[in-house]
Amino acid sequence: MSVHEDTNGPGKPGMTLVMGAGPGGLCSAYALSKAGAPAVVVERAPFVGGLARTIIKETEHGTFRFDIGGHRWFTKSDELNEIFREVVGEELLWVNRISRIYFDGKYVDYPLKISNALKAIGPVTSARAMLDYGKQQADRKINPREVVSMKDAYIDQYGELLYKLFFERYSEKVWGRPCDEMSGDWVNQRTKGMSIMTAVKDAVVPSKGKVVSLIDEFMYPKYGFGRFSERxxxxxxxxxxxxxxxxxxxxxxxxxxxxxxxxLATPDGPQRFEAENFISSIPLTVLAKIIEPAAPAEILEAADSLTFRNVITVNLMLKKRQVTDDTWLYVHDRNILFGRFHEPKNWSPAMVPGDEYTSLVIEYFCSFGDHIWSMTEEELVERSVKHLVEDMKFITRDEFLEGFIVRAPRAYPSYVIGYEKPLEMIKEFIDQFENLQIIGRYGTFRYNNSDHSIETGLLAAKNVLGGHFDLDQVNADQEYHEIKRVPAPAGHAATR
Ligand SMILES: Cc1cc2nc3c(=O)[nH]c(=O)nc-3n(C[C@H](O)[C@H](O)[C@H](O)COP(=O)(O)OP(=O)(O)OC[C@H]3O[C@@H](n4cnc5c(N)ncnc54)[C@H](O)[C@@H]3O)c2cc1C
Structure with a gap:
């Protein structure tokens, strides 16, 4: 069934209960509300926005705002762009994106641009990287092998040397495991169709159709991404x-x-809520375990076997005009414990109290109970400041005003090799309920950005209204999701 099949709804549906008020769940209820259908969103937290919320910090210097790691809006879908524009309204900003990788004191553009990456590593290493890629491609032709792990997938696209230089260290920070234990699905989902060959081809051979980059500019709400959910x-x-x-x-x-x-667990005690339709954006692994009567033992075991990575953001407020002009900086060095940071002021000046101030949101990837998750707020703030002052020399100690942390559990579904089978079992179990749909990021255990999370929410609402959309088809396209190929206009040569 097509994702974009038309809706031919019967009359108005009865009550829909939406679990979770992140952007996915809210989009379901928003679409139902616009269609005049009854809906209630129930949210465990005292705020909306989930992983895509914005935190407001009032200080003696004024108001600072922090996303849980910067959230930019980009999508290939006109319908979703329309929703974003409609909701964010007059608060909408367009932001230029410059993101770089920081490794061993050097900078390389992110996403990886081959010419720039080769320049950063110098002619000798570049020649070795190209030779290595050629040898590996020839070897694959002679001995075709299945791409199983994340390591296989990166080497397939970039060769061993570039994998080691630009992907191995960062991936291991994000996932907390060697890349050969992680499934290649994540790479395929994030960098579909990208490789040295496509990069070189796109650079020298005019491609069929115009490549529209979605990465140079993006939309962002003036007071933080969380405004999208709040509105x-x-x-x-x-x-x-x-x-x-x-x-x-x-x-x-x-x-x-x-x-x-x-x-529901509420401040007034447990409450029962009956409805005709149910849409869930709460973690799939949690949903499977709270269904009563309980799911069969093998489903509960499957739920226990799936894992997520957590994120802790360390939010630093600084008396400094600017740290870098990057949108994000990806930090590969192993001696630096965090993986990435962004400077909210570069996204919107309204994220800091005045031009003499800036701030940083620093992302630490971790798992429940590991050494990072076990660190206290004080230790994490101090560690971050130390790295920025002593290792990276980005700030001085006296520029640091104050800091706090936010713990975001289950931020990244971990595609550990072998995750497909338990996931399929849980989804089959859930599928048997004709009035329950799962949406979103941790709701479906899929590495969905907010646009995909919203799309699943929107389609679930359309299904409640009588549509027949297959939510599994969302975020399943075959092209790298940060570019869009549009046909060259008739009578014009293809452009690049
Ligand atoms: C560090 C980081 C950076 C990101 N950057 C981007 C970006 O630049 N662009 C982008 O598009 N996306 C980005 N994302 C992804 C984006 O955050 C998610 O796609 C989006 O938030 C998912 O929306 P959701 O509604 O599915 O889930 P969530 O936002 O996770 O919301 C789920 C909600 O369910 C609630 N909940 C959980 N359990 C229960 C329960 N038992 N009962 C009731 N409620 C419950 C939670 O409190 C939460 O509010 C990023 C994510 C992270 C972690």
Whole structure:
């Protein structure tokens, strides 16, 4: 079934309960509200926005705003762009993107541009990298092998040397495991169709159709990405529906092949909520375990076997005009514990109280119970400042004003080799319930950006309204998601 099949709905549906008020869940309720259908979003936290929220910090210097790691809006879909524009309205900004990799004191553009990467590593290493890539491609022709791991997938696209230089160290920081234990799916999903060959071809041979880069500019709300969720929530309530905070889903009750109700944990004690349709954006592994009567033992085991990586952001407020002009800086060095940072002021000046101030959001990737997750706020802030002052020399100690951390559990679904089977089992179990749909990022255990999370939310709402959309087809296209090829206009030569 096509993702974009038309909706031919019958009459108005009954109540839809949406679990989770991140952008995915809110988009479901927003679309239902616009169609005049009843919907309630229940959210465990006292705020909306989930991983895509913006935190406001009032200080004696004024107001600072922080995303959980900078969130930029980009999508290939006109319909989704329209929703984003409509919701964000007059707060919409266009931001130029410059992102770089920092490694061994050098900088390389991100996403990797081959010419620039080769320049950074010098002519001798470049020649070795190209030779290595050629040898590896020839070898693959003679001995075709399946691409299984993340390491295989990177080497397939860039050769061993460039993999070692530009992908291995960062990937191991993000995933906390060697790349040969991670599935190649993540690379295929993130960098579909990109390789040395396509980069070189795109540089010298006019391609069929114009390549529209989605990476040089992006949309961003003036007061942080979280405004998108906040404004959707306002819209839902304005249209007569409800977003209920401090209402965590504790149990999901089933009868035959239908979900009948959920039990919510609220400040006033447990509450039962019955509805006709259910849309879930809460972690898939949690959902599988709170369905009652309980799922079969093998489903519970499957849920236990899937893991996520957590993120801790360290938010630093600085008395300095600017640290770098990057949108993001990816830090590969192994002796620096964090993986990436961004400077919110470079996204919108309204993220800091005045031009004499700036701030940094520093991302640490970790797992429950590991040495990073176990560090205290004080230790993480101090460690970050130390790296920035002593190792990177980006700031001086007296420029640092104050800092705090945000723990974001289950931020990245981990595609550890072998994850497909348990995931498929859980999805099959969930699929049997005709009035339950799963959406979003951790709701589907898929590495979805907010556009894909919103798309699944939107399509789930359309299904409630009578459509027949296959949510599994979202984020399954074959082209690198940061470019868009549009046909060359008739009568014009193909451009590049
Ligand atoms: C560091 C980082 C950077 C990112 N950068 C970008 C970017 O630049 N661009 C982009 O498009 N995307 C980005 N993303 C991805 C984006 O954050 C997600 O795609 C998006 O937030 C997913 O939306 P969602 O609604 O599926 O889930 P979430 O935002 O995770 O929301 C799920 C909600 O469910 C709630 N919940 C959980 N359990 C329960 C329960 N039992 N009962 C009730 N509620 C519950 C949670 O509190 C949460 O509010 C980034 C993510 C991270 C971690």
């Amino acid at each position: 959707m929530a306002d819209g839902i309530e304005r249209m007569g529906n409800e977003v209920r905070l401090n209402a965590g889903v504790e149990k999901v009750h089933r009868e035959g092949n239908r979900i009948t109700a959920v039990t």
